[in-house]
Amino acid sequence: MSRPARESKRRPSADETIRFTVSLPASLLAELDRRLVDRGYASRSELVRDLIREKMIEDRWAEGRRRVHGVLTICYDHHQRELADRLIEIQHAEHTHVLCATHGHLDHHNCLETIVLCGRPAEIESIALRIAGLKGVQFARLTRAGALPGE
Ligand code: NI
Known part of the structure; x- marks a missing residue:
């Protein structure tokens, strides 16, 4: 007896x-x-799974309406x-968008700080720009992140 067609086209579970x-x-x-070898x-x-995830995060940021996360690294x-x-x-004024911050002392003069931000992309970018623009901030880079569906 053959299986009913519906059973063979069952919906896969998310994981x-x-x-x-x-x-x-x-x-x-x-x-x-080449990328496979270069990136180990x-x-x-x-590799394809990671490329898809990177694209999904990029799209989520570009879409702009949903909550995302970002990590601002400054020196x-x-x-x-x-x-x-x-x-x-700035971090206290924006406390609803600042999840946490980590401070490291690089040497006698220089500090490295990572600030984990959350909110809509425009909100995160605005805070990052304000901090990056402060006199004395020598390096600033915002890493885009966010939760992925099913993970
Ligand atoms: Ni320090």
């Missing part, structure tokens, strides 16, 4: 891994394999007048 076929031009596949991936699947000279106070003031 199930599905195998599917992708057609690529040979040159694109060669580029993918164990398989094409691992500054803590001897710069009033800079440490201004950094603290």
Whole structure:
């Protein structure tokens, strides 16, 4: 007796891994394999999964309406007048968008700080720009992050 058609087309559960076929031009596949080796991936699947996740985070930021996370990394000279106070003031004023901050002392003069931000992309970018623009902040980089569906 054959199985009913409905059973063979059941919906996979969210954590199930599905195998599917992708057609690529040979040159694109060669580029993918180069990245695989350069980045130390164990398989094409691992690399493709990460590329999809990166794109999903990018799209979420570009779409702009949903809550995302970002990590602002800054370096500054803590001897710069009033800079440490201004950094603290901005974070307190934006406390609903600041999850946490970590401070590291790089040497006698220089500090490294990571500030984990949450909110809509425009809110996070505005806070990051204000901090990056403070006199004495020598390096600032915002890393875009966010929760992914099903993970
Ligand atoms: Ni320090």
